[in-house]
Amino acid sequence: MLKVYNTRTRKKEAFKPLKKGEVGMYVCGPTVQGPMHIGHARTYIAFDIMRRYLEFSGFKVNYVMNITDIHDDIISKANETGVAFEELIERFIEIFFRDMKAFEIKPATVYPRVTRHIEEIVHFVKELQEKGFAYETHDGVYFDVSKFRGYGKLSGVKIKKSKTGTRVETDKYDKASAQDFALWKKAKQGEPAWPSPWGNGRPGWHIECSVMSSKHIGEQIDIHGGAVDLIFPHHENEIAQSEARSGKRPFVKYWVHTGFLNVEGTKMSKSLGNFIEVPDLLREINPKAFRFFIGQLHYKSRINYTKKDLEKESKKLEAWNELIHRLGTAKGGKENKKVSALVEKTMKSFRKEMDNDFAFSNAWAVLSKFKTQANKLAAGNKLSEKNAKEILEFLRKIDSVFGVFTFEKEKQEIGKHELELVKKRGELRQQKKWAEADAIRKALAEKGIILDDTPTGTNWKLVSKGQDNN
Numbered sequence: 162m163l164k165v166y167n168t169r170t171r172k173k174e175a176f177k178p179l180k181k182g183e184v185g186m187y188v189c190g191p192t193v194q195g196p197m198h199i200g201h202a203r204t205y206i207a208f209d210i211m212r213r214y215l216e217f218s219g220f221k222v223n224y225v226m227n228i229t230d231i232h233d234d235i236i237s238k239a240n241e242t243g244v245a246f247e248e249l250i251e252r253f254i255e256i257f258f259r260d261m262k263a264f265e266i267k268p269a270t271v272y273p274r275v276t277r278h279i280e281e282i283v284h285f286v287k288e289l290q291e292k293g294f295a296y297e298t299h300d301g302v303y304f305d306v307s308k309f310r311g312y313g314k315l316s317g318v319k320i321k322k323s324k325t326g327t328r329v330e331t332d333k334y335d336k337a338s339a340q341d342f343a344l345w346k347k348a349k350q351g352e353p354a355w356p357s358p359w360g361n362g363r364p365g366w367h368i369e370c371s372v373m374s375s376k377h378i379g380e381q382i383d384i385h386g387g388a389v390d391l392i393f394p395h396h397e398n399e400i401a402q403s404e405a406r407s408g409k410r411p412f413v414k415y416w417v418h419t420g421f422l423n424v425e426g427t428k429m430s431k432s433l434g435n436f437i438e439v440p441d442l443l444r445e446i447n448p449k450a451f452r453f454f455i456g457q458l459h460y461k462s463r464i465n466y467t468k469k470d471l472e473k474e475s476k477k478l479e480a481w482n483e484l485i486h487r488l489g490t491a492k493g494g495k496e497n498k499k500v501s502a503l504v505e506k507t508m509k510s511f512r513k514e515m516d517n518d519f520a521f522s523n524a525w526a527v528l529s530k531f532k533t534q535a536n537k538l539a540a541g542n543k544l545s546e547k548n549a550k551e552i553l554e555f556l557r558k559i560d561s562v563f564g565v566f567t568f569e570k571e572k573q574e575i576g577k578h579e580l581e582l583v584k585k586r587g588e589l590r591q592q593k594k595w596a597e598a599d600a601i602r603k604a605l606a607e608k609g610i611i612l613d614d615t616p617t618g619t620n621w622k623l624v625s626k627g628q629d630n631n
């Protein structure tokens with residue numbers, strides 16, 4: 162039986178979804194003001210592994226990830242760069258999907274965008290106003306937290322008795338300011354705006370997740386995720402909005418939060434120059450190596466990213482792929498009766514660890530032990546084909562959750578001519594003939610062969626046409 166740590170109760174709880182066998186899962190997606198950074202990637206890969214494990218365990222998962230395509234930060238970025246707001250968001254959304262795919266993150270059931278839900282948002286805010294939870298001011302519509310009993314139940318924040326009278330104009334306010342938060346912001350000159358009963362304007366940040374989760378999942382959902390930075394105010398405010406409107410509690414059965422990723426010991430920031438964007442990372446490493454790196458650590462753990470650690474993990478992954486290769490070429494060995502028992506025992510331990518609040522790291526400790534034993538069994542071509550197949554099948558099942566291995570079959574399906582092209586491209590790159598090298602990459606991509614450049618060489622994989630189109 163799966164247990165999940167719930168941030169709201171601060172306990173590991175038995176996982177019982179609202180509807181038997183089905184899971185409604187909502188993860189706060191990106192604000193598309195730039196390409197994804199490796200902190201986003203940490204969170205999305207971790208939730209992808211959890212989602213895949215739920216599916217592995219037999220649940221049908223409705224996975225929703227919003228795209229925040231209107232936000233103060235996006236408006237600032239558009240003003241800074243002089244690029245039109247619409248153009249900016251389309252560009253970053255395209256890059257987002259490309260990079261999510263590179264990481265083999267399973268597509269969400271739906272990726273709702275804020276700017277395509279304005280009517281529903283207006284309607285939701287109107288209902289909150291009619292129910293007495295919201296009020297209009299000169300610059301917007303605000304949620305009155307003093308009207309909502311239970312404000313602070315997720316984060317532990319207390320409601321202050323006296324109001325300061327100062328209301329901040331952006332979503333980003335600290336606890337010292339008034340706690341009421343914007344549901345709707347009236348537009349200033351030149352800002353993107355939509356019509357509403359309160360004049361032209363745009364939604365506040367928090368309201369989108371209440372509206373889009375209720376539309377695409379329901380008024381109550383099973384799992385709601387994001388990184389710890391969102392517990393307050395974002396998720397606290399989502400609870401207030403959703404429960405105030407529907408009257409149904411709890412809005413979310415299990416609140417799940419991933420740990421933050423820092424770089425070389427400090428929080429990522431553009432000004433410190435330690436801000437790593439995914440497109441830059443993927444120019445240097447195999448996306449699977451990064452997935453592997455993330456998968457080794459508990460989803461809750463804070464990560465201190467260093468290139469050295471990533472390279473270390475990348476080597477470990479290579480060792481796994483070598484084992485897979487050896488298993489793929491096993492021939493003529495004697496059948497070993499112990500293999501089935503070993504596979505069965507490992508699967509049981511793997512599930513036990515993952516059922517314990519998705520303990521990724523403990524699950525890999527189990528797998529790592531298995532690897533040592535499998536390597537011994539496979540050494541010197543001692544395994545029979547049947548044995549090898551059984552182990553490979555097991556590894557494929559594990560990989561349906563973690564998505565990190567490269568199975569030999571994928572490589573073998575590439576023709577000799579294509580293999581030569583990959584090699585040629587490597588040489589061209591060494592000679593810094595980027596344009597010619599890129600032309601080969603494109604030609605191969607058209608045949609469904611996707612290349613990954615890593616410090617130790619280029620890996621390739623075959624994708625089917627359907628997989629290639631988002």
Ligand code: AMP
Nearest residue numbers: 189190191192200201204387388421422
């Ligand atoms: P944002 O684009 O900042 O709104 O964040 C989108 C998602 O990524 C949210 O679920 C955040 O909690 C998560 N996130 C942002 N920065 C990091 C980070 N450095 N480490 C882990 N998760 C992050």
Ligand code: ZN
Nearest residue numbers: 189190370395
């Ligand atoms: Zn959200």
